[in-house]
Amino acid sequence: MEKLPKIGLPILIIIVLTIVFVSKSTKTIGSGEAGVLYKTFGGGVVTDSPPLGEGFHLVAPWNKVYVYEVRQQEVFEKMQVLSSNGLEIKLDASAWFQPNYDQLGLLHQQKGENYVARVLLPTIRSAARSVVGRYTPEQLYSSKRDAIQEEIFEETKKIVGNQFIQLNEILVRDVTLPPTIKEAIERKLRQEQEALEYEFRLEKARKEAERQKIDAEGKATANKILNESLTEKVLKEKGIQATLELAKSPNAKVVVVGSGSDGMPLILGNQ
Incomplete structure (x- = not known):
């Protein structure tokens, strides 16, 4: 009976060690994450095989697993850059990115968790300075924001694509100019808009004058053709037709045939 406690103690120790060993030998990778395995006695970071995917994994307790988020992420950056004429511009941008899944081991080995x-971020800042330096403040304020955004994206992607990072999009959210420059640009834009409106009114007036001229010329031509077609015989025929139509009217009247200066009938009524 005295030997039972002595036998039970080693068993208890073994059970405790087993629990500790198992707890240290398991790793659960969450949704949207992947793990980079570091083998303490096996060459360090594993780069020649895919990272550990989501779920439960058994890992030797002397090894380590570094967990990375592999979903698309967003990072914000506010920068001060110079335009083509040396004016300071404030740029507010963000980037959509994610690590290259198959190269996660290389990313961890060469760039680290703070990649x-x-x-x-340094690449985005460098690309932004390079791109914005090609444009004037007027272009940045008005028509070139989409072009700037695309150029920053292309230049950044060209660099980080070789650094095991997948860049999905660059968004230029705001461009802030010095107040005096902004006011000058807005004043210039207003003046240009007013000039365009004035040109529009002039063009509208010119077209209206042209229309009236064409209308008057058309009427004059029609009158000329009508006058040339109204011969004496035609006029007499029209007068006779009118006399016959009036004679049918119930109103009292006197028709004197041939009493006009040109031999046309005269119609005298009591009204």
Whole structure:
């Protein structure tokens, strides 16, 4: 009976060690994440095989697993850059990105867990300075924002694509100019708009004058043709037809045939 406690203690120790071993040998990867395996006695970071996917994994307790988010993420950056004429512009942009899944081991080995601050953000700032420096404040304020956004995206993607990062989009959310420059641009835009409106009114007036001229010329031509077609015989025939129509009217009247200066009938009524 005295030997039972002595036998039970080693068993208890074994059970505890087993629990500790198992707890240290398991790793659960969450949704939208992946794990990079680091083998302490096996060459360090595993780069020649895919990362550990979502779910439960058994890992030797002397190894480590570094977990990365592999879903699309967004990072914001506010920058001060110079335009083509040396004016300071404030740029508010964001980037949609995610690590390259199949190269996650290389990303961890060469760039580390802080790869966004080490690689992505400096590249965005450099590309933004390069691109904005090609444009004037007027272009940045009005018509070129989409072009600037696309150029920053292309230049950033060209660099980070070789750094195991997948860049999905660059969004230029705001461009802030110095107040005096902004006011000058807005004043110039208003003046240009007023000039366009004035040109529109002039063009409208010119077209209206042209229309009236064409209308008057048409009426004059019609009158000329009508006058040339109204011969004496035609007029007499029209007068006779009118006399016959009036004679049918119930109103009292006197018709004197041939009493006009041109031999046309005269119609005298009591009204």
